[in-house]
Amino acid sequence: MSKGGIQFDPKAASLIMREEVERARQLIINHIRINGQNASGRTIASLKVEQPSEEETILWGHKPFGVLETGRRAGKIPYGFRSIIRQWMKDKGLHGTPIPYKTDRAHKYTPQERGDMSMAGAIAHTIANKGSKLHRTGGTADVYSNVVPDTMKRLGQRLIFLIHQSVGSIKLNNETV
Structure with missing residues (x-):
């Protein structure tokens, strides 16, 4: 130039x-x-x-x-959303309340795993029906x-x-x- x-x-x-x-x-x-x-x-x-x-x-x-x-x-969720939430809980270090068994036979999951799966299911259900907490607020x-x-x-x-x-x-x- x-x-x-x-x-x-x-x-x-x-x-x-x-x-x-x-x-x-x-x-x-x-x-x-x-x-x-x-x-x-x-x-x-x-x-x-x-x-x-x-x-x-x-x-x-x-x-x-x-x-x-x-x-x-809120709305349609992907297949396996509950397991996605369960992995998120694991990554965050969150745990559900242990759910003990009422029988003495051998069981597939530990009481803690049952509690974690129950909590993951509840969270997935809430997100599917109401949306995440961040979205709701x-x-x-x-x-x-x-x-x-x-x-x-x-x-x-x-x-x-x-x-x-x-x-x-x-x-x-x-x-x-």
């Missing part, structure tokens, strides 16, 4: 985009942990930053990522909803500063501004 024009560095802009999206990812992870929504760690592990080109940076998360703020609505906006606008604002400020540094001078009506 000619002397006095814009000497914009696309690699620097690409680096800024990557840094800001990585920062957003880390903030979202912190919010998930602060809110106590991290059980198995799969949601956090699903958050990935990709940069397919210098002009594009993407933050990926698995499909049900949105329920971190809205909760799960109106959700929250502090996992990613506040992070995205803040990231866009910071990104804009940093890119404008980069462009501002790149402008040597502007000629307007034969006067250097």
